Amino acid sequence: MVTGSDPLVGDNSNNAPVDGVQPRLTRRSLPIALLRARESVMAKFRPMLARHDMNEQQWRVIRILGEAGELDATELADRALVLAPSLTRMIKSLKTRKLITLRKDKEDGRRTLISITPAARKLIAEISPESMQIYRDLEKSFGKDEMERLLDLLEAVSKL
Amino acid sequence: MVTGSDPLVGDNSNNAPVDGVQPRLTRRSLPIALLRARESVMAKFRPMLARHDMNEQQWRVIRILGEAGELDATELADRALVLAPSLTRMIKSLKTRKLITLRKDKEDGRRTLISITPAARKLIAEISPESMQIYRDLEKSFGKDEMERLLDLLEAVSKL
DNA sequence: GTTATTTGATTAACATGTTAAATATAAGCG
DNA sequence: CGCTTATATTTAACATGTTAATCAAATAAC
Numbered sequence: 001m002v003t004g005s006d007p008l009v010g011d012n013s014n015n016a017p018v019d020g021v022q023p024r025l026t027r028r029s030l031p032i033a034l035l036r037a038r039e040s041v042m043a044k045f046r047p048m049l050a051r052h053d054m055n056e057q058q059w060r061v062i063r064i065l066g067e068a069g070e071l072d073a074t075e076l077a078d079r080a081l082v083l084a085p086s087l088t089r090m091i092k093s094l095k096t097r098k099l100i101t102l103r104k105d106k107e108d109g110r111r112t113l114i115s116i117t118p119a120a121r122k123l124i125a126e127i128s129p130e131s132m133q134i135y136r137d138l139e140k141s142f143g144k145d146e147m148e149r150l151l152d153l154l155e156a157v158s159k160l
Numbered sequence: 161m162v163t164g165s166d167p168l169v170g171d172n173s174n175n176a177p178v179d180g181v182q183p184r185l186t187r188r189s190l191p192i193a194l195l196r197a198r199e200s201v202m203a204k205f206r207p208m209l210a211r212h213d214m215n216e217q218q219w220r221v222i223r224i225l226g227e228a229g230e231l232d233a234t235e236l237a238d239r240a241l242v243l244a245p246s247l248t249r250m251i252k253s254l255k256t257r258k259l260i261t262l263r264k265d266k267e268d269g270r271r272t273l274i275s276i277t278p279a280a281r282k283l284i285a286e287i288s289p290e291s292m293q294i295y296r297d298l299e300k301s302f303g304k305d306e307m308e309r310l311l312d313l314l315e316a317v318s319k320l
Numbered sequence: 321g322t323t324a325t326t327t328g329a330t331t332a333a334c335a336t337g338t339t340a341a342a343t344a345t346a347a348g349c350g
Numbered sequence: 351c352g353c354t355t356a357t358a359t360t361t362a363a364c365a366t367g368t369t370a371a372t373c374a375a376a377t378a379a380c
Contacts, residue, residue, distance in 0.1 A: 026220075026223060026224055026227055026239075028311050029295075030201055030295075030298070030307070030310070030311065031198065031201050031202055031205065031216070032220070032241065033310075033311050033314040033315065033318070034194055034197055034198040034201065034314060035198060035241050036241060036314070036318045037194055037314040037315075037317040037318050038191065038194040038195060038198065039241065039318075040317055040318045040319075040320055041190055041191050041194065041317060041320075042191055044320075045191065046368095050369090055335075055336085055367095055368085056191070056336095057335085057336065058335095060192070063186060064186060067186055072358080073358070073359065074357090074358060074359080079186075081192065081195050081196060081199065082336080082337085083336085083337060083338065083339095084358085084359070084360080085336090085337080085338080085339090085359090085360075085361080085362090086335085086336050086337065086338090087359095088359070088360055088361080089335075089336075090335085090336080093335085108345075108346070108357095108358080109344080109345050109346080109358095110344065110345045110346070110357065110358040110359065111345095111357095111358060111359085112358080112359070135189075135190070138190070138320065141320055142316065142317060142320060146313060146316070147190070149309070149313060150190070150193075150310075150313040150314075150317065151188050151190065151193050153306060153309060153310040153313065154193040154194060154196070154197040154310075155193065155197075156302065156306070157197040157200055157201060157302060157310065158193070158196045158197050158199075158200045159200075160200060160201075160204075160298065160301055160302060206338095210339090215337095215338085215365075215366085216366095217365085217366065218365095232328080232329095233328070233329065234327090234328060234329080242366080242367085243366085243367060243368070243369095244328085244329065244330080245329090245330075245331080245332090245366090245367080245368080245369090246365085246366050246367065246368090247329090248329070248330055248331080249365075249366075250365085250366080253365085268327095268328085268375075268376070269328095269374080269375050269376080270327070270328040270329065270374070270375050270376070271328065271329085271375095272328080272329070
């Protein structure tokens with residue numbers, strides 16, 4: 001027998017779902033767990049990057065150019081995990097800020113080759129130590145082994 | 161002795177970094193690993209959602225309302241991992257599409273209470289099985305135990 | 321009870337995400 | 351060679367991300 005005051009089978013006035021039809025949906029959902037974890041991690045880096053007038057994406061782009069040297073736009077977008085149209089816009093802004101320089105590939109006129117300026121290297125030299133410190137703190141509170149396990153699992157997911 | 165033809169100590173004409181000053185930066189970086197994993201996972205869901213005229217964020221919002229029933233905007237934004245300004249815009253669009261309804265909280269005039277329409281429940285009923293199937297396939301190719309371990313680790317990271 | 325502070329939501333401004341279309345150059349082919 | 355197809359990049363259009371500012375309603379402090 002059902003009484004109106006039973007919260008589990010009541011009048012449903014708050015428009016809650018009638019039954020448990022959705023299995024796991026939000027609880028323990030991998031996409032949401034990944035998003036939440038990413039948010040949690042980036043929250044630790046963002047304020048530092050902001051002090052250097054950088055957002056996540058710009059930092060990825062500059063950093064990858066710093067490590068790899070000159071790259072064409074497609075390769076750079078791939079490695080920095082930004083879409084081509086986003087990179088096109090970022091290039092304009094980074095060029096204005098004199099953090100990158102562009103040149104046309106002589107062998108393939110379609111390609112734009114991108115490299116960073118000394119000013120960008122200086123910026124990297126400033127940000128890197130702070131970034132590494134944050135990373136070390138993260139590793140310390142999370143556990144080095146846990147971190148390795150997590151990175152292994154994430155890498156495996158990326159290859160599916 | 162260094163010869164000009166040695167690629168490891170050569171002329172650096174491609175503007176590559178001079179030495180290994182950056183420790184781990186891009187290799188095995190947690191933020192990048194999380195982003196890459198998320199991209200990899202969402203790539204499996206996006207085409208299905210697109211067939212139902214939904215993007216990730218809209219699906220999260222609708223789904224959470226479906227599970228929780230009526231919520232105020234702040235609570236919804238929190239649970240769906242979208243920022244308040246984004247939610248404000250999404251609300252307009254979802255309302256136009258008649259997937260949600262709004263009403264003012266009588267006790268607190270600042271709050272907007274949001275709930276989904278029957279049409280949205282129908283949409284959920286269509287999408288859920290497809291979503292679950294994709295999830296099951298994912299779990300199958302990745303491994304159920306691995307998936308559990310990964311979710312545990314991600315949850316732990318989110319609490320740091 | 322009036323003022324000051326806090327809180328929920330929106331707006332504004334600019335950046336990136338996302339898909340599709342356009343443009344230009346290369347490469348393949350009869 | 352002329353034509354088609356493929357590739358690299360850009361543009362367009364719309365959506366969300368992000369921070370700061372604004373506005374209204376509630377709460378706290380005098």
